[in-house]
Amino acid sequence: MKNVFWPVAIGTVLTISYLYHPSVPTILGGAAIGAALAGLIIWSSSRIGSGKWFLGKLALLSLVAGIMNATALDVLYSLLAAPEGNRFILGIESLLAGLVLTALGWFYVFLGSKEKK
Numbered sequence: 001m002k003n004v005f006w007p008v009a010i011g012t013v014l015t016i017s018y019l020y021h022p023s024v025p026t027i028l029g030g031a032a033i034g035a036a037l038a039g040l041i042i043w044s045s046s047r048i049g050s051g052k053w054f055l056g057k058l059a060l061l062s063l064v065a066g067i068m069n070a071t072a073l074d075v076l077y078s079l080l081a082a083p084e085g086n087r088f089i090l091g092i093e094s095l096l097a098g099l100v101l102t103a104l105g106w107f108y109v110f111l112g113s114k115e116k117k
Contacts, residue, residue: 004111005107005111008107009035009038009104009107009108012104013038013100014027014031016030017030017031017034023080025080026080029073029076029080030073033069033072033076034069034097037065037068037069037097037101038101038104041058041062041065041102041105042104042105042108045058045061045105045106046108046109050109054109055106058102058105058106059098059102061105062097062101062105063094063095064098065097065101066094066095066096066098066099069094069097069101070097073093
């Protein structure tokens with residue numbers, strides 16, 4: 001079942017990027033940023049333990065990753081000099097990115113990311 005995770009995660013990030021960004025370069029750049037941050041959250045979620053506060057810790061990490069996402073997209077838009085705009089305000093965008101990354105982290109753990117010792 002873990003083999004399903006990355007295609008689903010990449011598909012989710014790519015779909016969101018397609019629906020959100022106005023041009024192919026920003027779609028691909030946004031998807032790459034989202035996939036990299038999903039990898040960061042997956043890596044982090046396997047190291048924060050599975051105690052009572054797991055979901056809270058994961059949500060906090062994902063919020064920070066959501067802010068990183070918004071900042072990286074600002075840089076991407078600046079580099080591409082995209083006049084299209086149409087981006088959410090920073091707070092909403094960070095919250096939504098954090099929620100998506102939290103869901104991906106939880107989904108990964110749900111599929112059984114526990115290492116056997």
